[in-house]
Amino acid sequence: MSILETVPTFTKLDLPSPEEYRKRKVALISGITGQDGSYLTEFLLAKGYQVHGVIRRSSSFNTGRLHHLYEDQHERPNKFKLHYGDLSDSTNLVYIIAQVQPTEIYNLGAQSHVKVSFEMAEYTGDVDGLGTLRLLDAIRTCGLEKHIRFYQASTSELYGKVVETPQSETTPFYPRSPYGCAKLYGYWITVNYREAYGMYTCNGILFNHESPRRGRTFVTRKITRAAADISLGKQGCLFLGNLDALRDWGHARDYVEGMWLMLQQPKAEDFVLATGEMHSVREFTEKAFREVGMELEWSGSGEQEHAIDKKTGKTVVRIDPKYFRPAEVELLLGNPAKAERVLGWKRKVPFEELVKEMVAADLKAAGSLVEDQN
Ligand code: NDP
Ligand code: GDR
Secondary structure, eight states: OOHHHHSOOOOGGGOOOHHHHGGGOEEEEETTTSHHHHHHHHHHHHTTOEEEEEEOOOSSOOOGGGHHHHHHTTTSTTSEEEEEOOTTOHHHHHHHHHHHOOSEEEEOOSOOOHHHHHHSHHHHIIIIIIHHHHHHHHHHHTTOTTTOEEEEEEEGGGTOSOSSSSBOTTSOOOOOSHHHHHHHHHHHHHHHHHHHHOOEEEEEEEOOEEOTTSOTTSHHHHHHHHHHHHHTTSOSOEEESOTTOEEOOEEHHHHHHHHHHHTTSSSOOOEEEOOSOOEEHHHHHHHHHHHTTOOEEEESOGGGOEEEETTTOOEEEEEOGGGSOSSOOOBOOBOOHHIIIIIOOOOOSOHHHHHHHHHHHHHHHHHSSSOOOO
16 A cells, blocks of 8 residues: 555544644645745655645646656655646645645745736736635635645745845835735735634745756846856857846755744744845856856946957847846845744855856756756
8 A cells, every 4th residue: 555545534523633633744835846846845755744746737848847756756655746736726726635634735836937927917916816815725625724834935026125124024015026916915815814713824935046946037047057058159148137136046955944944833923034145147147157167248338238258259148128127126135034043044055156056057957968847
């Protein structure tokens, strides 16, 4: 009999106490196929959890980041299972929760691209905002509101326009995109269900976190991939938008540990995870190109600004206004003091190491014949 089959299933009448129920260590992750979902799955499997994930049906392969975990299944059979579903489908969410009876739910699923949210505002609101409500209500429909601990992937995009720096749990929100507005709803409904129904629900207000598994349309990965490709002669030039945006960039592997820690506390609270330092897109670009042996020199201004590789004189970075956003978040800088004090969490990977690791991975991928899936 498989481990999954031995998971006890409860009816409302024979539900054990929340303490007894939580001894099973069963996690359900929405957004498991994304960057954070894949790192969190690795982390939870290593902690002895049985991990279930919600995946969307797609006409193309969308489980590339989980591939190694599938292979690993031969070693650890049935510790890991995927279920078709979507945050826009309430019935399906109720069904999955009733079937899996998780002890912890991590809501990482989202249309997570800020620029795309301006083009798909309603969809982003539906999935990122109402999707959170659907999951919370699915827990209640299953009668598990006192048994399941819930993590909501909130974001530094809630801060948006600068009101104060560094930004902490008490900084007022001022979102600057449909994505930020949708996540604002997700944040408050998570707080509201904690206060209204006594549920253990937490918001992790996470600042940008990156990795070699970062989606290729986010700026860091776009840059590291281009630096690798340009150095190998596979790409001519990198086109970017706002070079002066400042971000607080950490490593995704560090941040998924913080998510888990939030669900292990005696009391549910909201926490900022950040590095406490910020760098510009321009600086990230310079560092990434330096990793492949190129020194950049900038000239021109506005949309004409560009960078040449000093050695060859070739233009390798240009501006394309299509990457500007209708409203920009100019600066994000987080204060992780509360997470450090209460959770004992601290980021481990410094900025320079993050850039190095991402470029090295992209050089390896660009040099191999196998196309990476991220
Ligand atoms: P990704 O974009 O890499 O992953 C998003 C995940 O959500 C994917 O698995 C995607 O599935 C899934 N998804 C998209 N739409 C739906 C839907 N309708 N129903 C169910 N699942 C869906 O994001 P990250 O891993 O970087 O981020 C994880 C979460 O954390 C997101 O909610 C994001 O908004 C938030 N966040 C991220 C930060 C970061 O810097 N990375 C910072 C702060 C918050 P598919 O693979 O099929 O597209
Ligand atoms: P962000 O990440 O919007 O902070 O959201 P992204 O990497 O997309 O942009 C960061 C900054 O870089 C500027 N930029 C560009 N961005 C992209 N994508 N492409 C470009 O060519 C480009 N040129 C400059 C942007 O204008 C922006 O200022 C990420 C996502 O993971 C969210 O889901 C998450 O909530 C936040 O981080 C915290």
